[in-house]
Amino acid sequence: MIVMKPRHLAIAIWSIILMAAPLFAFQPPPPGQSEFVPIRELPPSEQLPAAPLLVIAYAFFLALMIFYVWTVWRRLNRVEREIHTLEQRTTRSSR
Secondary structure, three states: OOOOOHHHHHHHHHHHHHHHHHHHHOOOOOOOOOOOOOHHHOOHHHOOOHHHHHHHHHHHHHHHHHHHHHHHHHHHHHHHHHHHHHHHHHHHHHO
16 A cells, blocks of 8 residues: 655645646536627627727837836936946046
8 A cells, every 4th residue: 555645645636636627617608609600790789899909909018118118228327327437437546
C-alpha cells in the first residue's frame, strides 16, 4: 500500500479539482441557438453598432500612446540632466 504525505495528497487533490473545474464551467447552449443566425435576422435590440466601439478602441489606444510618449519624454529629460551633471563633474575634476 502506498502511503502519501499530506502535502502530496493535498497537491493531488487540488490538481484533480483544477483539472475538473472547466468541465463544470461549460454550459449547454440555449435551446434557440442550435444553428447560425445571420445578423440581419436578429432583432435590433440584440445588434451592436460597430462604430462607437471602434471609436472607443481607437481613443483608448491613442490615450495609451500619448501616455507612453509622455513617460519616455520624462525619462529622456532625466537622463539628459544626469549626463549634463556628469559632464560638469568631469570638467571640474579634470582641471
